[in-house]
Amino acid sequence: MNISxxxxxxYSRGDEDxxxxxxxxxxxxxxxxxxxxxxxLEINEQVLDNAMLRELIALLTRYNIDLTxxxxxxxxxxxxxxxxxxxY
Numbered sequence: 001m002n003i004s005x006x007x008x009x010x011y012s013r014g015d016e017d018x019x020x021x022x023x024x025x026x027x028x029x030x031x032x033x034x035x036x037x038x039x040x041l042e043i044n045e046q047v048l049d050n051a052m053l054r055e056l057i058a059l060l061t062r063y064n065i066d067l068t069x070x071x072x073x074x075x076x077x078x079x080x081x082x083x084x085x086x087x088y
Contacts, residue, residue, distance in 0.1 A: 003041045003069045005060065007034070022059040028052045045076060053079060 010016035023029050023041070028048035032041050053073065060067055074083035 001043050001045050001072070003043060003072065004038050005041065005065050005069050007037050007039050008064050010063075019059070019063055022055075022062075026052050026055050026059075029056070043073075045073075048073075048079075050078070053082070057082075 010019065020032075023032060028044050030042045030044050030047075032039055034040075053070075057067060057070065060070075071083060073079045074081075
């Protein structure tokens with residue numbers, strides 16, 4: 001599954017490196033590519049679990065990236081919780 005997110009500005013090259021290191025640390029994120037201000041994340045839903053999804057949400061939140069594109073994951077019964085208002 002591909003999910004497109006809108007990138008924000010980084011404060012330094014190291015800040016940008018930490019963001020991509022964070023993506024690399026999530027096993028379900030198998031690839032990503034940038035297109036202008038968009039980043040297309042390739043996510044392996046067979047591997048994705050709740051812990052990895054929470055890490056992805058935390059990373060995107062830390063960099064003030066809109067979480068709305070992740071709502072498509074709520075179609076999977078294992079991740080229905082992300083569509084509940086008390087979560088994200």
